[in-house]
Amino acid sequence: MKRIVILISGRGSNMEAIVRAQIPGAQVQAVISNRPDAKGLEIARSFGIAAVALDHKAYAGRDEFDAALAAEIDRFSPDLLVLAGYMRILSDGFVRHYAGRMLNIHPSLLPCFTGLHTHRRAIEAGVKVAGTTVHFVIPELDAGPIVIQAVVPVLPGDDEDSLAARVLKQEHRIYPQAVRWFVEDRLVIENGRVTVRDAQAGSEGWSVPPVED
Numbered sequence: 001m002k003r004i005v006i007l008i009s010g011r012g013s014n015m016e017a018i019v020r021a022q023i024p025g026a027q028v029q030a031v032i033s034n035r036p037d038a039k040g041l042e043i044a045r046s047f048g049i050a051a052v053a054l055d056h057k058a059y060a061g062r063d064e065f066d067a068a069l070a071a072e073i074d075r076f077s078p079d080l081l082v083l084a085g086y087m088r089i090l091s092d093g094f095v096r097h098y099a100g101r102m103l104n105i106h107p108s109l110l111p112c113f114t115g116l117h118t119h120r121r122a123i124e125a126g127v128k129v130a131g132t133t134v135h136f137v138i139p140e141l142d143a144g145p146i147v148i149q150a151v152v153p154v155l156p157g158d159d160e161d162s163l164a165a166r167v168l169k170q171e172h173r174i175y176p177q178a179v180r181w182f183v184e185d186r187l188v189i190e191n192g193r194v195t196v197r198d199a200q201a202g203s204e205g206w207s208v209p210p211v212e213d
């Protein structure tokens with residue numbers, strides 16, 4: 001059984017999608033938020049999952065907070081650490097500790113639009129497609145090996161909220177898929193690139209066509 005710990009900062013809809021996927025061979029052991037008021041903590045509790053708040057504001061700095069966070073995470077001995085709307089940059093030492101076993105979902109087609117306010121910047125740039133990326137986490141922000149992406153159209157009249165909602169639907173599809181592959185030991189990282197072992201033709205290593213609402 002692979003043990004999963006999920007880090008959130010807010011709503012927790014990606015966390016919920018992963019929990020609801022009931023991935024064979026995987027169990028979500030704990031959900032941890034750096035924001036005590038995160039809605040996702042209540043959702044986790046409603047599933048009977050340990051839900052822990054660790055307020056970053058109570059620590060002197062990033063390194064102190066990340067050390068406390070790692071100690072809390074490691075109480076649950078995770079095989080996989082999942083960032084799901086986790087909004088704090090993680091220190092190099094923390095990332096190294098979970099090298100090869102930490103995934104993040106970012107709401108853009110990386111390497112475009114790393115960092116914050118992704119949807120606003122995509123609309124401002126006038127791009128015609130947007131999307132989302134699941135990647136392994138490395139110290140450099142949003143730059144780790146890419147596992148899976150999904151594409152959506154940017155439609156005339158879109159604003160940040162309408163684009164974010166279209167992208168989020170795809171996040172809920174691809175994040176459980178990426179976690180499933182990890183749990184099945186099928187993700188191989190080589191030269192900074194990921195391949196999915198034993199991929200079914202047409203279903204993996206995707207170039208996903210733009211998806212309608």
Ligand code: NHR
Pocket residue numbers: 083086087088089090091092095104105106107114115116137138139140141142143144
């Ligand atoms: N840490 C490392 N080292 N590498 C990554 O790829 C990371 C990471 C931590 C979080 C998620 C993320 C994203 O997908 C993520 C990826 C927060 C910020 C940020 O600037 C940037 C990227 C991501 C999450 N956060 C501010 C900070 O000072 C705080 C913003 C806030 O609290 O609202 O940490 O894009």
Ligand code: GAR
Pocket residue numbers: 008009010011012013014015040084085086087105106107115116168171
């Ligand atoms: C998601 O869209 C996720 O991709 C994004 O925040 C949202 C969290 O929603 N992450 C980032 O922007 C990371 N910088 P959720 O809490 O409902 O999963």
